Amino acid sequence: MATPARYAFPVGPIRPPSEGGSASLLIQVTRNCHWNRCGFCRLYRGERFELRSPAEVKADIDAIAAICTELRAVSDEMGRGGGIDREVALAFLEREPALRTGHEFPLVYQWLLSGGRTAFLQDANTLIMPAPRLVEILEYLRGTFPSLVRVTSYARAKTLCQKEPEDLARVRAAGLDRLHVGLESGDDEVLAHVDKGITGAGHIQAGRRARAAGFQLSEYWMPGLGGRELSEQHVRNTARVLNEISPDYIRTRPYLSLPGTELHAAAERGEFEPLGPLEQLFEVRRCVAALEVTARVCFDHCANDWRAPDGVLLLRQDYEGYQFPAEKPALLARIDAGLSRDPGLRPAPGAGQRARTRAGA
Ligand code: SF4
Structure with missing residues (x-):
């Protein structure tokens, strides 16, 4: 069952171990690696590099925000005051069974459980994006999720x-x-x-x-x-x-x-x-x-x-x-x-x- 479009967003293949440890939200800003030549690395071989537009990335952030909003609404209905826990998650998935199989819900749920404090911008070299576009994305991300205390990326x-x-x-x-x-x-x-x-x-x-x-x-x-x-x-x-x-x-x-x-x-x-x-x-x-x-x-x-x-x-x-x-x-x-x-x-x-x-x- 496909993820409904309003909740769908892509993620890349890797993030640093420390970002896994903090259950960072993953935001794919570029796709793959524009260098793709390191002799020890095969991660993006055969994959075309792509800069994603701020509009695309903002739509992903909106999809993540929609999952958060719906989860909190379920929490409120259950008398949990917006808190997120396993029972809230299961009740939410009863309503949105299509989210049981995709990567979107587990990522957002784990991120919220960890306090929603960190995010990681994917893929291999976010700084390759022109600064005005990256600034636009960062400001939108920070504005949408004020709980973020740390945003990181590969460079x-x-x-x-x-x-x-x-x-x-x-x-x-x-x-x-x-x-x-x-x-x-x-x-x-x-x-x-x-x-x-x-x-x-x-x-x-x-x-x-x-x-x-x-x-x-x-x-x-x-x-x-x-x-x-x-x-x-x-x-x-x-x-x-x-x-x-x-x-x-x-x-x-x-x-x-x-x-x-x-x-x-x-x-x-x-x-x-x-x-x-x-x-x-x-x-x-x-x-x-x-x-x-x-x-x-x-x-x-x-x-x-x-x-x-x-x-x-x-x-x-x-x-x-x-x-x-x-x-x-x-x-x-x-x-x-x-x-x-x-x-x-x-x-x-x-x-x-x-x-x-x-x-x-
Ligand atoms: S992902 Fe990193 S290690 Fe792999 S080819 Fe690109 S720059 Fe090199």
Whole structure:
């Protein structure tokens, strides 16, 4: 049964883990990825990029508001004073059975249950939208849902470099609070190898522009992205670039080899040698040791699934992570506990960092 048009709105395929944790409302502002070339990513392959019009996005916001209004009306009729709970939801679905199967109702219901406080603008790079159009959408969203305290989005670093600072400031002032940026690596060779479309210096410029415009900044890096050959420079330059940017959040998303990507094909041909899970953890160890930031260092992506010797999850996967610099020693000790499962990974004498000593590495 199709969702009635007055309640229908699209959603894209992903949002950051932290936005799932806060049950963010998902608003699709663009479709797919206009770059679509990163050698480790297949998410939007074959899909055409599209800027959606403010009118389309406003209609989506109206559809979400209609679900909220109807839910609250049911709540009032049940004497719940507009409060939303399971009984109200079930009564609403009795009236609107077509909403039982689509994505619309669960998304709005969970968002309301969580207080209706956060929203995430999809898809891959919202800042690619001209600033006046994005401002129009943000103002409409904020005006429709005054309960929102945080609106976030993905942004490509290259786009941040290309935007006028005045446009970034206007978008920030209109209510976009936080940008999630895929740093992946700070090393130029690794970035070129995966066709990220930016250099380490570009990442630094992008991050500083985001901070200067007042955005909270969340940077994702990818252990293992340089493979065995570029591992040392990948880690060294990633830590250096993160230190230069000084983002609010540093999030670790380990490299996974996905069929259908250039990097996977290179590995099949023997031209790229992926690291094993503990070797990726060893990269995390070296990067964390080199970080000199005041930031939250997070492992909230599900691929951060290393285990301690006793079998429990090695690192906290909450969305606020470890506060640096205060929790850096504790985090390093925890990582060392995980690395102790591989006797080939040894601390370098007197160096605060560890060097790989296993033969053949
Ligand atoms: S910019 Fe992001 S979504 Fe687009 S190809 Fe690269 S990693 Fe994938």
